[in-house]
Structures are given as structure tokens and as C-alpha cells.
Amino acid sequence: MSKPTAKVTSLDVAKRAGVSQPTVSRVFSRGSMVRAGLREKVEKAANELGYRPNTLARSLITGKSRTIGVVVAYLDNPFYPEALEKLSAALNVEGYHISIFFAANLAEEVDPVVEKLLDQQVDGMILASVSMSNKLTQRLDEVGIPFVLFNRGQLGQNIACVTAANYAGGRKAAEFLVAGGHKHIAHISGWQKSLNGQQRQAGFVDYLKETGMKPLACLDGQFNRDNAAQATRELFDRKQKPDAIFVGNDHMAFAVLETLKIELGLRVPEDVSVIGYDDVQMAGWRTHNLTTLRQPANRMVEATTTMLLEMIDQPTTKRKKIEIDSELIIRGSARIPQNWSKK
Amino acid sequence: MSKPTAKVTSLDVAKRAGVSQPTVSRVFSRGSMVRAGLREKVEKAANELGYRPNTLARSLITGKSRTIGVVVAYLDNPFYPEALEKLSAALNVEGYHISIFFAANLAEEVDPVVEKLLDQQVDGMILASVSMSNKLTQRLDEVGIPFVLFNRGQLGQNIACVTAANYAGGRKAAEFLVAGGHKHIAHISGWQKSLNGQQRQAGFVDYLKETGMKPLACLDGQFNRDNAAQATRELFDRKQKPDAIFVGNDHMAFAVLETLKIELGLRVPEDVSVIGYDDVQMAGWRTHNLTTLRQPANRMVEATTTMLLEMIDQPTTKRKKIEIDSELIIRGSARIPQNWSKK
């Protein structure tokens, strides 16, 4: 085991190359002008010594850490691992890297994590499926750190969000089920304290209402498997049982499918149609074969990083609330209306 | 939108509190002695100003960033999101945070990522399901940055790894299937260029050999769903079809189950028994109900962080190759031998 070599600095390189320390610095900061001859000497010396600039020192001066803080509520729902990978890739391309924290969506958990990120001097933050106290959003504004909420809407002028077009998505789910001839349509909703959950439900309920129907029931599944399974049981304990269920996200829909098929012995879609939301990869597995509204992680990630980077580059950038269209992905878990191809 | 307040530094706090700047610094570095009276004045001033120490500056001096670089191959296999959350939690407790990168397990992808992490002055690195070129491990040794491989063995004296006891786990799978009276046992293996994949297979094959049997076939699924599904088809295209399959991890086992039940119309375990490896949460879903070898993420994470932190605190720490026992988790996907309770 060789003993650790002392850390090599720009000064070491400068000495070996016979130039000044700032010249070394210039060679390693892009866009600086150094004569070709010198540059080569410096690069040679740097290679021989294994020199790489210390980004800490650089960040201290420039005031830019090129770090984005990412806080995620949980990774159980496979939408988030998928999104996280894409987020990382998109940010890496722009020369940023990620400092990641996990925090349940509670002010007590989120706020301290955001403070830690602030201490790390992140250039911006992405909060996935998490909202923040007003005190904290205000503090971020004071400090001038841009942030965008990913897959979580939050009311308020100055809050940038990227979400699916949840209301419209809820409508599409209802439209498809109604067109499929279902008469008793229930909803196992996303968390009703989140805008995602509320809006998907609102779109669903509104569409039904406009066609003179109303939901058989709306139960809050809270984006949680166990709650969704329990809600499914409740639905089938009633006199009037549903012939279709719109579920607030795929993650819950898998639990609904399981309860329906394995516990209650029902056939999908013959006895019950099921529609989810997200179109995570698993939705396409033949095991689930889930009809769902696609929440396109790629496009959401792109919108998020683009907006965040803009806000970083020019702090006066308007904070937008971006909604990405959800496309209905038709698979086998919900009866397909005749002539649906018209759509 | 209030304009960003200028960044407040320890000097600002010092002025307001009427003390010197180092005193402010002492109040915020733990273990420093400051008289109670002064401390309060400083804390009051700091609160009023919203001061928090800049960790970049601190790290530059102390040479400790309290950042751990984590590189993960991919998050498709749900074992990794689960492990990542636990890793983050364990590290946070010790005052560290994570800088995360994704890189496929190829030297061309891993090496540059490790260099980036080095630039960030991470205190240590965890490589999950990824191995490194010798050149790079050597470089890390020179620079004195400790690292441990998580769920990926790598030969070599100086490389710390934490894995399941894969060889023993492979044996247990074989033992259970043999005891269950299966006569034609196949293996869809983990990637045969990884130690995980090799050792699980070796344990499985050796146990069979010792009982005078041999595997019907060993096909490399490469930890990949599509390959696993394809291998399943191949197995059932043969004259002699398997009555049991040991699959190299759960992630692939789900694809095998799907192919068996939905595509080939077989019953599990009546027609075929299936055993996986990992015991990810999904394995417990009634949809899959997968008998599997538990690779305990908690204990692996604990071993990893403990060893890494030791290596950070005292660089002379011996680098161990830690193997965590895999317990057989019996569920419904494999026939249960009579009298198995003896075990």
C-alpha cells in the first residue's frame, strides 16, 4: 500500500512548469487565454504530477458550486428512481452534479434538509414530490437560491413547478372509462393534500359530472400501496361494486391489481377495468399490462433542468408553472371502447 | 420578489456581536471553548442575520468535505433504490452527505466519474454494483481516498467489498430445490463477468454436484430482464424441460415468472419452482410471492458505512471483504419440501 502522496496544487504545477500559479489556473479554467507553448508545458507538468483543480477552492471564489441539491420523498414509487437517473444525466451534461437527500413530505423533515443544502452552497435545488414551508421558500428567495418543484405543484406566485397536466389527465381517464361503457366508476385517489392528487381527482370528477354521471366513490389512497389495497377491499364490500377504478398513480394501481386478481379473484378487465397514472416502466410488464396516463419523465426532467438553469443564470427569470401533457397509454387492464381509434 | 440579501459571513456576525471573527467561527465549530456570555451574543447576532457557516470554506481548510461519492450502475433493479435510501440515512447520521453519479459498469464510464468525485474532494467513495480499472484503484490509493465496493466483489488485496455470501446463497437455493424433489434444475445466472453472478452459480452447481446431480443448464441472464425472459424461453424449447429454476436475482426472477405464467401458461410452483436472490420489497408482493435468498440491505449498508468511515478516520484500517449471510425466505414460488421445518 503506497503512502498517500501529498496533495498536488496549482503551485506545484507552476513550479515544475516554470510559470506562475495564475497561469496554471488559466490553463484549467475554460475560456482563458494562454499561449500554446505555455499551455503545453503546464499540461505536461500537470499530467506528470496528477494535478486536478480543487473545485472547493474554485467554488469559494466564483460563488458557484455547480451542485444542485435534490430532495426526494421516497424511492418506493419507481417513478422517482427513473426520474432521478434522468435528472442526473441532464444535469451532468450541463456540468452540474447532484447532492441528494431524502425527506418525507413534512416541514419538519424538509426544512432542515434544505438548510443543509444551503450550507453546501448549492446553486439550485430540485424538490421532487415534496413541498416546503412558506418560511423556507421565503428564505430561499432572500438568499437568492433558485428551486423548482418536480412533480409537485404548489400554489404561490414565486414557486416554479413542473408537473403533468393532472387535471386534463384525470379527465382523459374518465373519458376512456365512460366510452368503455362503465357505469360504476370509482377512484382511488392520490394524496388529497397534494395538488397532484387533488387535480387528478378533480379532472376525473368533472368529466363524469359533465356526462351526467358521478363517481361511485373517491377514496384517498395517499400514494401508498397498503392504503390502495385497503380501499380496493372497501370498494368491493359495498352493495354497489365498481366496474372500473381510476387509480391516482401506477404504484398504487399495482396494489389494486393484485388485490383484485389474487385476493378477490376478479378478472381484469372483464370484471373490472383499471387505469393508473405515470406509466412507469413496470406498467408495461405483461404481469401488470396497465392502461395508464403517461407522465413523461424525460420531458418533465428537461423542463425542470432547463428552467432551473435559466433561473441560475439569470435570477430575474420568471418562475413558471409548467404542465406536461399526459398521453393515455392503452394496454390491457381497461376495456377498450369500440371505435376508440377515432381519437 | 425581495432582492437577494448579500451573503452574510462570519465577519458580519462578528461585527454585530462585537467580537472577533474567529470567535464566531469557534461558536460554530463544535468542541470549541467560548464563554457562555459571548456565545449567546454571537448566536443572537447570527440568528438575526440568518448566518450559517459556508461549508466550502470550512472544507477547504480542514481538508474534509464530509461528502461521500456514490456511484451506482443503475436503479432499475429495485435493490439499488432501497439500498441508496438506507445508505443516505446511515451517512446522514454520521454527518456526511452524498454526491451521486450513475455509470454503467464499464471502465470508460466509471473512471471519469471517479475523477469528478475526486475533484469534488470527497472524503470517501461507495461504488455500488460497479467495478474499477486497476489504474484507478491505484490512483485512489495514491491520493488516499478510501472506497468500498457495495454488492460487488473484486479480487485484489487492497479492495474493500461488502457483498452477500453469494456462494453459500447459491448452495442454499440448490439445497432447497433438491430437497423439494426437483430433478431438472436450471439456472439463469447473474452476469458471469461479475463475482456476484459467478459465485451464486458456483455455489449452486457445487451443491448439485455433491448430491450427484448437475444443472440442466446455466444460461447467463446478465442481471437483465430481457435476457432472463429469453433464457426462460430457451429452457422450455428443449426436449428436457426444467422443473425448477434458480434465478440470479429477483429483478430477473420477475421476468422469468412473467414469461412462465403469462407467455408459456405454466403454473408456479406446480409446474416449475422459481427461486430468486435479493428479497427486494416487490418479492413479497402477492403478485410475485417469490421464494428468494435475502440479501439484507440494512446489514450491507451498515457494514459498508462502518468500514468506510473507519477507513476515513484511520487510513491504516485493514480493508476487508465482508460477506453477509443470505437467509432463505420461503414464499410460494417454489415447492416446499416436506419436513423442511427441521432447518
Place this chain on the structure above:
DNA sequence: CTGAAAGCGCTTACAG
């Protein structure tokens, strides 16, 4: 284009 000088925001000996 290049060097000497100052400084980013802290911590840490060093005196007192």
C-alpha cells in the same frame, strides 16, 4: 498574453 497581489470565508496555531 502573463505575473504580482488581493481575496473568497473560513479554521487553526500562536500569543496573551
Place this chain on the structure above:
DNA sequence: CTGAAAGCGCTTACAG
């Protein structure tokens, strides 16, 4: 216990 001074490893005006 506290302050004055030096310095971590860089970048960035400022002269030349």
C-alpha cells in the same frame, strides 16, 4: 477563553 495573523487552493482584476 479570545484576538491578530496566517493560510487552505484557487480566481480575478490590475498592471505591464
